[in-house]
Amino acid sequence: MSISYQRLFDFIVFWTASRMAESGQALQAYDPVFLQRAVRQLRPQSQWVFGWYYPPTFYLMIYPLGRLSLGVSYLFFCLISLLGLGGILYRLLKWEGVLWGLLSSATLLNFFTGQNGLLTAALAATALWNLEKRPILAGFLIGVLSIKPQLGILFPIALIAGGYWRTLWVAGISALLFMGGAVAILGVDTFHAWLQAIPLSRLSFEDEYTVWILMPTLFSLGRQLGFSVVQAYAGQALGALLAIWAVWQGWRRSHRNASTHLRYALLMMASILASPYVYYYDMTWITVSLVWLVRDIKPEAWRSWEKVLLGLVWISPLLIGLHFVIPLPIPQISPLLFIGMLLLILRRIRMGTSPDVLLR
Secondary structure (H helix, E strand, C coil), X not given: CCCCHHHHCCHHHHHHHHHHHHCCCHHHHHCHHHHXXXXXXXXXXXXXXXXXXXXXXXXXXXXXXXXXXXXXXXXXXXXXXXXXXXXXXXXXXXXXHHHHHHHCHHHHHHHHHCCCHHHHHHHHHHHHHCCCCCHHHHHHHHHHHHHCHHHCCCHHHHXXXXXXXXXXXXXXXXXXXXXXXXXXXXXXXXXXXXXXXXXXXXXXXXXXXXXXXXXXXXXXXXXXXXXXXXXXHHHHHHHHHHHHHHHHHHHCHHHCCCCHHHHHHHHHHHHHHHCCCCCHHHHHHHHHXXXXXXXXXXXXXXXXXXXXXXXXXXXXXXXXXXXXXXXXXXXXXXXXXXXXXHHXXXXXXXXXXXXXXXXX
């Protein structure tokens, strides 16, 4: 089943929504029929359009893009996102980390579609980088991550387990203020429209094969294997419970002597595994998680099976990307790889400073 270029160019939806907000029609962006009509008016050649299910916080963030042409705003959005992610990867592992990010198929897919995976990964990684020395800044950035709330659901659990109470409070207050500012500018009806659109987003990925192949989740794997919606959700729930347990175990105060970078890698990996609503472009989080790992553990400390697993996880976005041009007759196996990597990281955390872990 082929997927046209127009389906891939997600940024058209961002740009159209921002144009609609500028003309006083922010509320109508959450109406799929109205949105598709608006896209056709602005880009007559467009054949298909995604729905607009983002919270008002992300809406506020992309609001200025409508003042630019589509091409300029697309380049601006992608370059700003790449600079943000590249900057934190450079801090993690200098140019080697930047290279990991640039060569990742997840990064290329974000550019191809104009999606926000680079931006959310940069926010999450920068927040974690500043957690110990700048807890207020870390909390603020976690609050900003509310632009994609399904990716931040494990952050409170990690902060509670680790005793980062000040960061937790700042994150909560920042998220509320950010949402309040977005509602004040875009209107309270926009907030209500978003809440009403959430069930539509759920329906869009429960019964569409062309959506399942783009989602590296246990739910999509279950649906591809023929499971019912209830059964697929049950499998996803088990994965979420595993992710919650792993984060709680890895972030407990008793593991404060373990590498903080391993705990950060664990959280970013678990965040992708826990949510049923994750797409290929969110796999930039996986790339950052792997950079945390290779930053702390020298090549000679990795066992052979660990190297194989790390390599498979790193190329997993490419397997999804191939579906864009060559539909593959195989189910989505990425979440199984994520489970393996999650347990690998937790094992490394528990090993702590044992002799066979050679830290840089």
